[in-house]
Amino acid sequence: MQSFTDLTGLDDSTEPGGARSGPGRCRRMPAADSLPVTAGAAAVVAAVGGALALADIASPLRAPFTLFYLIVAPACAVAALLDGLDPLSRAVVATGGALAADLLVAQVMLALHAWSVRGGVAAVAGMSLLLFLLAQARRHRGRASRSRAS
Template sequence: MRDHDDTPSTIGNDLPPILAGAVCATAGTGAALAVLGSDSPLRAPFVLLFLVAAPAAGLFALLRGLEPGARAATAVAGAGAIDLGAAAALSGLEVLSAGSSVAVIVAVTALLFVGAAADRRNERSTAEHKHH
């Protein structure tokens, strides 16, 4: 008979992916609420989460050379800079709204992930080329 203390905790191992999934779902909901123009009271906090989490995730994927803590801090700071730049550009064009902000951040985040994927692909091809 096994005691509950004999088995390793799976909660500690499973918690980061569960939290990441919850943040993605919440941020995605915020983006959808903004694009749809919903009057939900959850719209503002969920959109703000999206506006920070999406570019931070893209930057985190791009900044592979740093230690995890520095990588996360740099990604969040960079996300703030991306958001401020997007807000300034949209304000200058006089089209600043939650929906337009979400659209710009989606585009910038997609470019960050494409850049990270291209960087990984270049690293793999360079490593394979060195072995031949």
């Protein structure tokens, strides 16, 4: 039978400063390692939100996940276009750009009397995809011109 120390990884031995010592000490995961996990979880939540809205599935998670999708999808596409900014500035500008893109889609669809939730989500997805592809094409073109210059 295993002891409590073996199951939890904690033991009662401490160093003079109060830090744990030995093989049973708690190891914390660095903050940098949690960033990809958080980004992956955000991508999954956004994808589920888009899928719930497009499939018209009734769920209590549909509204918050779809709202998250409507902010994250264009924000990621705008952030891909912003190469020269530091990370905090890029996040702020991308979020503002995402809100502006969502408002532009809603205004155009309302002006054309073509508003629907599914259509709005599809339009935001299409616009985000085009912005992301534009960023990738610009990045590819920059690499090609640098390789020719070398």
